[in-house]
Amino acid sequence: MARFMLNRALKAVLTVWIAITATFFLLRLLPGDPTTLMVEGDMTPEMRAALLETYGLDRPLLEQYVSYLRELLHGNFGISFRQIQPVTDILLDRLPWTLLLAGVAFLLTIAVGIPIGVSAAAHRGRWPDKLLQGFGIAGHALFVPSVAMLLLVWLGARLGWFPIGGAIDPDTRGLAAYLSLAHHLVLPVASLVLVQLGPYALTLRTNLIDVLGEDYIRAARARGLSGRRRLWKHGLRNAILPALTLMGLQLGTLVGGAVLTETVFAYPGVGRLIFEAVGQRDYPVLQGAFIMLAITVVVANALTDLLYAVLNPRIRL
Amino acid sequence: MSRTFSGRTRRWRVAVALGAAVALGLSGCGLNEDNSSSGENSGGGDVLRIGTTTDVSNFNPLQSLSKTDSWILNAMYPHLLRIDENAKKAPELAKEYTYENGGKTAVFHLRDDFTWTDGKPVVAEDVKFSAESIMKYKLGNVAAKLTWVTSIEAPDATTVKFHLSQPYAPFAEGVGFWMSIVPKHVFEGAGDLSKFANDSDWVGAGPFVLESATKGQRYVMKRNDRYPLAPGGKPAVGKVEFRLYPDVNTMMLALRNGDIDLMGTPVPASAAKTFANDSKIKLAKVGALGFAHLTYNMNNKDLAKQEVRQALSMAVDTKSIISSVLQGDAQEMSGPISPIFADYDNTEIQPYPFDPAGAKAKLAAAGYSDRDGDGLFDGLDLGVACDQSNANITRVVQLFRESAAKAGIKLTNECVERNTFLSRTKDGEYDIDASQWGVFDNPMDQLRSTYLSSNPGGINYNLLKSPEMDQLINDAAATTDPAAFATKIKNIDKVVHEQAYLTPLYVENFQFAYNASKFTGFVASPSDLLGMVTAYSLAQVKPVG
Numbered sequence: 001m002a003r004f005m006l007n008r009a010l011k012a013v014l015t016v017w018i019a020i021t022a023t024f025f026l027l028r029l030l031p032g033d034p035t036t037l038m039v040e041g042d043m044t045p046e047m048r049a050a051l052l053e054t055y056g057l058d059r060p061l062l063e064q065y066v067s068y069l070r071e072l073l074h075g076n077f078g079i080s081f082r083q084i085q086p087v088t089d090i091l092l093d094r095l096p097w098t099l100l101l102a103g104v105a106f107l108l109t110i111a112v113g114i115p116i117g118v119s120a121a122a123h124r125g126r127w128p129d130k131l132l133q134g135f136g137i138a139g140h141a142l143f144v145p146s147v148a149m150l151l152l153v154w155l156g157a158r159l160g161w162f163p164i165g166g167a168i169d170p171d172t173r174g175l176a177a178y179l180s181l182a183h184h185l186v187l188p189v190a191s192l193v194l195v196q197l198g199p200y201a202l203t204l205r206t207n208l209i210d211v212l213g214e215d216y217i218r219a220a221r222a223r224g225l226s227g228r229r230r231l232w233k234h235g236l237r238n239a240i241l242p243a244l245t246l247m248g249l250q251l252g253t254l255v256g257g258a259v260l261t262e263t264v265f266a267y268p269g270v271g272r273l274i275f276e277a278v279g280q281r282d283y284p285v286l287q288g289a290f291i292m293l294a295i296t297v298v299v300a301n302a303l304t305d306l307l308y309a310v311l312n313p314r315i316r317l
Numbered sequence: 318m319s320r321t322f323s324g325r326t327r328r329w330r331v332a333v334a335l336g337a338a339v340a341l342g343l344s345g346c347g348l349n350e351d352n353s354s355s356g357e358n359s360g361g362g363d364v365l366r367i368g369t370t371t372d373v374s375n376f377n378p379l380q381s382l383s384k385t386d387s388w389i390l391n392a393m394y395p396h397l398l399r400i401d402e403n404a405k406k407a408p409e410l411a412k413e414y415t416y417e418n419g420g421k422t423a424v425f426h427l428r429d430d431f432t433w434t435d436g437k438p439v440v441a442e443d444v445k446f447s448a449e450s451i452m453k454y455k456l457g458n459v460a461a462k463l464t465w466v467t468s469i470e471a472p473d474a475t476t477v478k479f480h481l482s483q484p485y486a487p488f489a490e491g492v493g494f495w496m497s498i499v500p501k502h503v504f505e506g507a508g509d510l511s512k513f514a515n516d517s518d519w520v521g522a523g524p525f526v527l528e529s530a531t532k533g534q535r536y537v538m539k540r541n542d543r544y545p546l547a548p549g550g551k552p553a554v555g556k557v558e559f560r561l562y563p564d565v566n567t568m569m570l571a572l573r574n575g576d577i578d579l580m581g582t583p584v585p586a587s588a589a590k591t592f593a594n595d596s597k598i599k600l601a602k603v604g605a606l607g608f609a610h611l612t613y614n615m616n617n618k619d620l621a622k623q624e625v626r627q628a629l630s631m632a633v634d635t636k637s638i639i640s641s642v643l644q645g646d647a648q649e650m651s652g653p654i655s656p657i658f659a660d661y662d663n664t665e666i667q668p669y670p671f672d673p674a675g676a677k678a679k680l681a682a683a684g685y686s687d688r689d690g691d692g693l694f695d696g697l698d699l700g701v702a703c704d705q706s707n708a709n710i711t712r713v714v715q716l717f718r719e720s721a722a723k724a725g726i727k728l729t730n731e732c733v734e735r736n737t738f739l740s741r742t743k744d745g746e747y748d749i750d751a752s753q754w755g756v757f758d759n760p761m762d763q764l765r766s767t768y769l770s771s772n773p774g775g776i777n778y779n780l781l782k783s784p785e786m787d788q789l790i791n792d793a794a795a796t797t798d799p800a801a802f803a804t805k806i807k808n809i810d811k812v813v814h815e816q817a818y819l820t821p822l823y824v825e826n827f828q829f830a831y832n833a834s835k836f837t838g839f840v841a842s843p844s845d846l847l848g849m850v851t852a853y854s855l856a857q858v859k860p861v862g
Binding site: 082090164170263268269276 | 371372374375377380383454455460461464511512513514516531532533534535537558560561562563564566567570571573574576734735736737739740741743
């Protein structure tokens, strides 16, 4: 098990390094630099040169890269070009909001997805199953911002049931603040869950149907175990293993979806920070945010693998 | 067995609850902590809530370049001059300005009743320090406007003299309007001002000063009780709160729902009618300093020919563009100066008529032919570049392509992502540039930026190198007599029009939406950069009733 964990950790470090390198060079391959947006003003070449020097962008690319890696090893993500503040501070300010949004959506997808998937498998071919299949296909076709905008217009603006922007009513304190927080979360979380839920439940249903056809389930039936116990105890326990992998992958999708959702709902997380930083070509902020997201996804996948290994000792072999 | 099952269920429930609690706690632990003093009065009409689109990049007004930053920072840091509804400069911190020494010295005479919020008076040394810091650290776009300054003098508390290397007619207007004045006694201790974020303990002298900033959410400003340009000596509104809505559609919903009282950004022409049935919402309409245009790259062998540029100008149906793209909510224009600058707009110039047949004849006379009979002149294939995020301009390019085809000119749509577009324009990688100027506060700056070959920076999208234009522009720039200056500008208008260096498309009317049942008294400025969110405007606003 220790060897397995070490192997996974090394792979995770390698993945993060590739993400760091790719982000660094891809951003600089994009047309324009942080001074591009100032082109519409009276910016002289001297001013542009001064800005590039201030940003350190006048140095050779490789030198910038080595310097960036060196700073990263010291835990320094750099200083935002536009905000003139440490990127770490900026990210830590936004990260809790994204974790909250993606975390709640993730948990809710699992909590609701499991009973739906199990129910569809148990009623294979009947209406709950058909309903889920339609929902699952729709989930693949749905685009997060479209769902978000639809919810925002109907439930937020037209019916007035939920706030249409922000993360909390700024004038609340104590319990009221937490209630306000939850109230503001409903629509962004719903837009993420609606898109994720169908495919997740559908995968679970398919796995469960396969498992229910296995010999040991038939043997359990022969031993007189009830349908409910065969389904929930023996069936789900085995069917959920492949679904775990999907859950790990889904976390990455959720984080990506949160970028779009946060923009639609004016939610103050890392996603919206990225949206703004792209427009400003604020490389340090973008690099920091992408590294953080990469680490989140890598760690989630590593934990998923670990959990899988714990639950299924065969894959450690 | 059933007990085990129940135990697991319970553990799952506990785990889920714990996860949710941790997630909530992560965000919740810091909830509204920094706003403990800002919630007062927020429920009443004493707080004006304004929708903005992005976070403040940084709070150093000498450094910041963002439009939305300026909404907040302009309310804190005074300027020498402001712009009025008719695009004329009006007094703000400076009562007036004069020129001495044949135009080589610009003198600002300051009011003596502006006070920083820490009690110290705003004095000439603050102005001198602000300008010298910009020059020293090459900060923001104001640095280019100070290019002519050789030295600055503050002989007394209310007089500032800028000594120039040569006369430049709109110097005082440009610097007076654009330059923020910062408190010397606060900023001088910050060291390198290009690295100073100024993100706490704000000291301002505008009608409002920042009280708290919650990135990604809101910025709360409190009233400056000693602001001389507000009726009664202090703003009627107690607080101004900026709330973030990155999407303009969401911001419109927020206004309708009563979450905000004013949209900082203009309402798109296509969406303005959605407020028609809402009795609370009013739209204030203002003209614009900037305008949409097509500019021709003179390095292109075809576009270097005057006949081709004129033919292209005749192939644009501006009337149709205004009626279909802007629902009629724009003005047609003929020369390169926005009609809002009434003193400088040459009204004798007439727009090129929409005449595809005439354009075709002009091109045939210039030697172009259609040998393959496809209706398009052979070899005349031009790309039109634009910023695809500007929905109006993208639509204009589409209509231009269709109308140009009737004149036998093949155009290719090259609208791309904004940064790519700006990068390409900066590098001259385009044939025709379709875009919209932001803000030029005076025609001279615009003409220098767009046509002067020796202008080291600027936005000379024509990539023009014309000794004749250089001569005309430099001559006008050194003319400090207002009447002679206006005559020279009008002559440049005429030359640009005859040469068809650009085809002006329209001057958009901007509409700003606000909740008239709660607030009144806004003073609109003719620009989407400022709109109704200026220091002067915010100082005049009062709650209804």
